[in-house]
Amino acid sequence: MNTKNMQPESLMMSYGYKPELSEGAVKVPIFNTSTFVFKTAEEGKAQFELAYGLRNKNEGEELGLIYSRINNPNLEILENRLGLWDKADDCAVFESGMSAISTVLLEFLKPGDLLLYSSPTYGGTDHFIHHFLPTIGVEGVGFDAHDSKEAIIELVNKTGKQDRLKLVYLETPANPTNDIIDIKMCSEVATHFSTDEHKTYVAVDNTYMGPLWSHPLQIGADMVLYSATKYIGGHSDLIAGAVSGHAEAMQRVKILRTFLGTMASPNTCWLMLRSLETLKIRMDQQTKNAQEVAKFLDSHPHVEKVFYLGLLKEGTPEYAVYKKQYTAPGAMISFTIKGGEHEAFAFLNKLELMKLAVSLGSTESLAQHPAAMTHIDVDPESRKKMGITDNLVRLSIGVENIDDLVSDISQALD
């Protein structure tokens, strides 16, 4: 069967798995084993040389199974399937989104190096950049969605460390404001600072829009990162992360993962294999529902402003970037309620069908208050600059019946 031209959703039930190797089981069993038997000592040696990067693969050679910190059938089948969505050379799955992110930052940034990042970023990422990286001598410089290419280049030059810019780290759309960053433009910034001695890599946290609605690898990124806890897992029953990317970058990521030991367990991988089978229908339904919810909020008298990609106005620069890098507006909506914290809390407390919880991208709809919850650690001044006000509410829209969702939101607003 030639699967080359098939869409990922057709391959999520079968790709990379041979039932005949598992007693004919139609589903991938959970391989709860820590280690694997070598046929010969020579084979064992050849596998270790590959796993530790001591030699390159021979033509057609694949890394065999060694030890479950390095690889495991559940991990490998999952990585092969997940990588299809981004047309990536390779993919690495982690035990959390934060372990995927911290592993990439640690691999590509060494003492004395400079990191360029888009602001705001996810709270955990923000903490790692501001509180951990400086302790190993890595400086970060942030820019926001409104900065031009020239302004960003100027920011980097002002640090005096432009020859040490090793990584451009983007998160787009930004959480919780839905500000969007032009990935292509940022990859041009990376090219501008790449030299004969070093390449400046581009990594994109695609948790909000991937792996369905945006494919940063196709527009200049070297790696895409995921909190797979969100859309990929999709059922709020696991924590996981992933990195997909070009072969050379992924080899580095996988080797460091082996030594940090941040790979996902066979159980977590098995749950994610289950989740990938419905990824497309879940995400399609979620964005369909979200567009209806956004429309309803936008016309409600108690709502001040709705931040949703589907409401961007044609002809604006944001709309041009949106069209260039996204195929749907996603299922994350933020909006300001008329009033302040009191009114926002009253709305959240009154929701019945929607649950009051952080996290996103799951089958059930969730609502939260960024200023008092996910972003409470951000200093008040930056919070204000980012537009995270006391009357801001963030919604993640699930797969429920749209009329039920709208009537729940409507009665809570009333």
Ligand SMILES: *Cc1c(COP(=O)(O)O)cnc(C)c1O
């Ligand atoms: C949740 C999230 C993370 C962190 O992922 P965990 O799986 O919770 O470790 C990183 N980035 C974004 C955009 C997220 O939403």
